[in-house]
Amino acid sequence: MYAYDMSEEDIRAFNPNGIILSGGPESVHEEGSPRAPEVVFNLGVPVLGICYGLQTMSAQLGGKVEPGTVHEFGYAEVNIQVRDKLIGDLEDTKDQLKVWMSHGDKVTAIPEGFQITASTPSCPVAMVSDETRRFYGIQFHPEVTHTAKGAELLSNFVHSICGCRSLWNSENIIDLRVEQLRQQIGDQKVLLGLSGGVDSSVVAALLHRAIGDQLTCVFVDNGLLRLNEGEQVMDMFAKNMGIRVIRADAEERFLTALAGEVDPEKKRKIIGREFIEVFAEEARKLDGVNFLAQGTIYPDVIESAATKNGKAHVIKSHHNVGGLPDDLAFELVEPIRDLFKDEVRRLGTTLGLPFEMLYRHPFPGPGLGVRILGEVKKEYADILRLADDIFMQELRASGWYDKTAQAFAVFQPVKSVGVVGDGRRYAWVIALRAVETVDFMTARFAHLPYDLVDKISTRIMNEIKDVSRVVYDVSSKPPATIEWE
Numbered sequence: 001m002y003a004y005d006m007s008e009e010d011i012r013a014f015n016p017n018g019i020i021l022s023g024g025p026e027s028v029h030e031e032g033s034p035r036a037p038e039v040v041f042n043l044g045v046p047v048l049g050i051c052y053g054l055q056t057m058s059a060q061l062g063g064k065v066e067p068g069t070v071h072e073f074g075y076a077e078v079n080i081q082v083r084d085k086l087i088g089d090l091e092d093t094k095d096q097l098k099v100w101m102s103h104g105d106k107v108t109a110i111p112e113g114f115q116i117t118a119s120t121p122s123c124p125v126a127m128v129s130d131e132t133r134r135f136y137g138i139q140f141h142p143e144v145t146h147t148a149k150g151a152e153l154l155s156n157f158v159h160s161i162c163g164c165r166s167l168w169n170s171e172n173i174i175d176l177r178v179e180q181l182r183q184q185i186g187d188q189k190v191l192l193g194l195s196g197g198v199d200s201s202v203v204a205a206l207l208h209r210a211i212g213d214q215l216t217c218v219f220v221d222n223g224l225l226r227l228n229e230g231e232q233v234m235d236m237f238a239k240n241m242g243i244r245v246i247r248a249d250a251e252e253r254f255l256t257a258l259a260g261e262v263d264p265e266k267k268r269k270i271i272g273r274e275f276i277e278v279f280a281e282e283a284r285k286l287d288g289v290n291f292l293a294q295g296t297i298y299p300d301v302i303e304s305a306a307t308k309n310g311k312a313h314v315i316k317s318h319h320n321v322g323g324l325p326d327d328l329a330f331e332l333v334e335p336i337r338d339l340f341k342d343e344v345r346r347l348g349t350t351l352g353l354p355f356e357m358l359y360r361h362p363f364p365g366p367g368l369g370v371r372i373l374g375e376v377k378k379e380y381a382d383i384l385r386l387a388d389d390i391f392m393q394e395l396r397a398s399g400w401y402d403k404t405a406q407a408f409a410v411f412q413p414v415k416s417v418g419v420v421g422d423g424r425r426y427a428w429v430i431a432l433r434a435v436e437t438v439d440f441m442t443a444r445f446a447h448l449p450y451d452l453v454d455k456i457s458t459r460i461m462n463e464i465k466d467v468s469r470v471v472y473d474v475s476s477k478p479p480a481t482i483e484w485e
Contacts, residue, residue, distance in 0.1 A: 004034040011039055018046040018162030021053025027105050028059045046134035046161045054137035055105055064109035073444050076101045082117040084129040086136045088156045090149050100146035102438045141438050170350040177335050181210035192293040194219045196233040199295030202344050205351040208243050216244045218282045220275055223251025224367030227389040250278045258376040264485035271366040283328055292330035296337040361406045370485040374413040384411040387430045387460050394456045404446045407434035410484050418468030427468035435482055443477040
């Protein structure tokens with residue numbers, strides 16, 4: 001992946017077989033918003049514009065893009081009008097594609113030489129093509145699982161139109177990475193901060209295959225994890241895989257440091273500071289460690305660079321170990337820094353990690369510390385863990401877990417009157433949050449079935465005596481954020 005300001009000389013030197021102009025949160029009407037280098041349209045190679053890529057391609061080639069009066073986000077049905085080479089002979093489409101939209105602007109006039117190949121009632125220009133120049137545009141997101149035939153559309157472009165072959169597979173990548181790691185590390189020791197998340201878990205499994213007992217993992221249990229998560233991490237990596245994992249039980253330390261603090265940003269900083277200090281203390285106990293491994297992935301690289309030059313928007317805070325004291329001077333090992341999340345998950349599957357671990361919803365670095373509004377207490381964390389676990393159980397049982405991008409419970413530091421049997425209950429309030437999103441820059445609250453919300457709410461109040469009321473968050477982003485803090 002390259003930035004939009006890549007020079008013409010570098011583009012020609014790369015000699016692409018095809019070019020994909022990606023989506024993004026900008027508007028072509030914003031001053032200084034990205035534009036495709038003009039050479040892209042003069043190389044004689046196929047070009048595919050996705051979402052913003054379609055809009056800037058249309059604007060640059062003489063079409064017209066207008067701000068949408070309503071931001072279109074979520075499921076849509078696209079009606080196929082012309083089956084060009086991009087659409088091809090997709091099976092089971094019946095002249096209709098089920099897709100995922102996420103855009104504000106829309107193309108209202110196509111450039112000369114283009115034809116409209118698909119549309120929706122609210123988006124007349126959903127797909128376009130210029131078969132002569134092999135230029136194609138898609139307003140929706142083919143790369144997400146919500147778009148039923150997205151992978152086939154991308155395959156048509158890459159294989160049929162651009163003539164590229166498929167050489168990437170997880171087995172080859174693992175073999176390559178193992179050899180690279182052995183060459184880089186030799187007989188030295190490696191330290192890894194293991195969180196139980198996707199990226200650090202895959203790095204742990206990959207390093208264990210490459211260097212075995214030369215790897216030591218430090219798992220900092222801050223007392224702000226999900227239900228039984230600490231035990232699950234230790235069972236998976238230490239017990240089942242035989243990896244050396246040091247579990248630093250720091251719950252009391254984190255809760256003490258957080259006592260009395262209600263400001264979300266200050267809570268994040270406290271949690272981050274304590275994590276670094278605990279990790280550093282454990283690292284100092286180890287002898288002969290020369291390397292520090294991190295689960296950096298390619299979006300981290302892009303976003304970190306973007307904050308310095310303004311080319312992209314910061315989407316998330318990264319969870320890698322940073323800011324270690326000067327006496328812990330390690331050489332970095334980042335074996336998945338050139339991979340995207342879906343590729344990392346495929347590696348994890350091949351390495352034998354469980355599906356449930358690899359495809360879990362995102363969990364914030366500060367953990368439950370930012371899902372407990374206001375002051376963080378052990379009592380609150382214990383209640384929230386139980387409520388969140390019930391929520392996840394029911395989402396999985398109903399099939400809605402994989403339909404949502406992120407879902408979680410939030411502890412509200414207010415009490416509400418309830419009735420249990422013939423008695424009065426004055427207890428805490430739990431909020432449920434579930435969202436659908438493509439890029440986490442915008443999100444729509446998930447339209448869970450009422451009977452499912454009812455079942456979840458009833459279970460939480462019946463099974464957790466300290467909860468008397470459950471509410472469901474129907475806020476979308478923007479103006480709300482996905483997390484509450």
